[in-house]
Every structure is written in structure tokens, then in C-alpha cells.
Amino acid sequence: MARLFLLTTLTMVAFAANSILNRAALAGAEAGPAAFAAIRTLSGAICLAILVFARHGKPKVLDGGRWLGTMSLTLYMVGFSFAYVALEAGTGALILFGGTQVTMFAGALFTGDRPNMARWAGAVIAFCGLVWLLWPGAAGAPAAPPAILMAVAALGWGVYSLVGRSAADPLQETAANFICAAPIVLFLFAYFADGITGQGMVLAVASGAITSGLGYALWYSVLPKLETSVAALSQLTVPIIAAFGGAVLLAEPPTTRLLIATVIVLGGVALGVIGGHRKIGSSAS
Numbered sequence: 001m002a003r004l005f006l007l008t009t010l011t012m013v014a015f016a017a018n019s020i021l022n023r024a025a026l027a028g029a030e031a032g033p034a035a036f037a038a039i040r041t042l043s044g045a046i047c048l049a050i051l052v053f054a055r056h057g058k059p060k061v062l063d064g065g066r067w068l069g070t071m072s073l074t075l076y077m078v079g080f081s082f083a084y085v086a087l088e089a090g091t092g093a094l095i096l097f098g099g100t101q102v103t104m105f106a107g108a109l110f111t112g113d114r115p116n117m118a119r120w121a122g123a124v125i126a127f128c129g130l131v132w133l134l135w136p137g138a139a140g141a142p143a144a145p146p147a148i149l150m151a152v153a154a155l156g157w158g159v160y161s162l163v164g165r166s167a168a169d170p171l172q173e174t175a176a177n178f179i180c181a182a183p184i185v186l187f188l189f190a191y192f193a194d195g196i197t198g199q200g201m202v203l204a205v206a207s208g209a210i211t212s213g214l215g216y217a218l219w220y221s222v223l224p225k226l227e228t229s230v231a232a233l234s235q236l237t238v239p240i241i242a243a244f245g246g247a248v249l250l251a252e253p254p255t256t257r258l259l260i261a262t263v264i265v266l267g268g269v270a271l272g273v274i275g276g277h278r279k280i281g282s283s284a285s
Contacts, residue, residue, distance in 0.1 A: 032194020090243025103158025122272020129264030
């Protein structure tokens with residue numbers, strides 16, 4: 001259990017680092033969103049392909065059912081990069097993983113996973129925190145277009161996480177998804193033809209090869225060990241890490257509205273995860 005907790009925590013840190021790296025490149029005009037997404041996806045594909053070749057030989061790219069993982073990863077990559085043109089790191093992460101929670105809870109119900117009352121209550125509280133942050137016209141609320149783009153990315157990431165629960169070989173599955181997604185994202189880069197500097201390239205490669213490629217392979221390795229509702233709730237810790245990372249590294253101090261929303265969301269996570277486990281433990285004793 002301790003090992004699973006540590007691996008999950010490390011994965012959440014990698015997810016938060018993606019927000020910080022992406023925002024750093026776009027806010028500093030080091031890369032356009034299409035260029036960043038393309039280099040990020042391509043570098044992740046190359047890194048993972050090398051690891052798979054070293055362990056298993058040729059990646060199994062054309063296995064049946066690959067399209068869902070590929071398209072959901074592509075949707076996430078593109079929406080994520082374009083949203084961070086305008087969103088700050090913490091705000092974007094909160095929208096992303098709040099929307100992911102909704103997607104994964106819906107997927108849990110569809111596949112027969114029935115979260116208990118504590119997890120339902122935690123999900124509702126966390127979702128209310130997200131709604132409060134995004135309420136239209138409220139002071140400190142993000143603009144609608146980038147928020148919608150990040151919500152689209154959340155849908156993609158939620159589906160990608162649901163697909164990963166059945167991954168027999170996490171490294172192989174992640175590599176194949178990146179390899180299949182890379183040509184699609186490169187085509188979008190060719191269409192938008194935005195630029196990237198040397199520093200932007202470094203940020204994109206770090207995001208693609210390390211915090212995305214290796215981070216997502218790690219995520220696929222822990223997903224089968226987590227209930228869908230717990231996997232969804234655990235990701236809501238990422239915005240807090242991203243918000244404080246953005247404040248320290250990007251000089252993006254969190255707004256009062258974001259801080260309050262973060263407290264509400266964390267409260268929901270605590271209730272859903274801790275309360276859910278207590279119920280399971282008491283019923284088993």
C-alpha cells in the first residue's frame with residue numbers, strides 16, 4: 001500500500017510538472033501551442049519506443065482497440081496546449097482534473113463500479129469547488145474559450161485514464177498510444193505553423209519524454225490497482241501542486257478565488273478517499 005501511495009504521488013507530481021512546463025513555454029512566448037504539443041508528443045513517442053525496444057523489441061502499435069487510446073491522448077494533448085495560452089498553471093490544472101473526475105465517475109458508473117456514499121459526497125463537494133471557480137462573470141474566473149479547451153482536454157484525459165485501467169503492459173500501451181498520436185499532432189503543427197525557440201524545445205522535450213511519457217507509463221502501471229473513483233479523486237491533488245509550482249517558478253500567485261476553490265476541492269478529495277476506505281474497512285472487520 002505504501003509503495004502504491006508513493007508511486008501515485010510521484011505520478012501526480014509529474015502531471016503538475018506538465019502544467020508548469022507547458023505554461024512556462026507559452027506564457028514566455030517560447031513556443032506556440034501546436035509546436036509545443038507536437039514536440040511533446042513526438043519526444044514522448046521516441047523516449048517510450050526506445051524503452052520498449054530495450055525491454056520487448058518492436059512496440060505493438062497496430063493492436064485492435066488502439067484508436068480509443070490514441071484519439072483520447074491526442075484530444076488531451078491539443079486541448080491542453082491551446083488552453084495554456086491564456087490559463088495560468090494552477091487554474092488550468094484545476095479545470096483539467098476537475099473535468100477528468102466527472103468523466104471518470106461517469107465511466108465508473110457505465111462499467112459497473114459503484115462508488116459508495118462517501119466518494120459520491122466527496123465528488124460532489126470537489127465538483128462544487130470547480131463550478132465556483134468557473135462561474136461566468138465572477139471576479140477572478142477564467143475566460144470561457146481557454147476554459148472550454150481545457151474541459152475538452154479533460155474529456156480526453158478522462159477517457160485515456162479509463163482505457164488505461166485494462167492495460168496489460170503499461171509501458172507498451174503508453175508507447176503505442178504516443179506513437180500513433182504523434183502523426184496526428186504533427187499534422188496540426190504543420191497546419192498552424194507556429195514557432196518554437198531553443199528554450200521552448202527543451203521545455204517541450206522535458207514535458208514529452210519525462211513528465212508525459214514516463215509519467216503516463218507510471219500512471220498506467222498504478223491504474224489497475226486503484227478503483228476508478230479513487231483514481232479520479234487522487235488527480236484532484238494535481239492543481240494544488242501546479243498552483244504552488246506556478247507561484248514559485250512562474251510568478252503566477254494564486255488568486256483568492258483559486259485558493260478557496262482549492263480548499264473545497266481538497267476537502268472533497270479527503271472525504272472521498274479517506275471516508276471511502278473507512279467504510280470498506282469497517283464492513284470487512
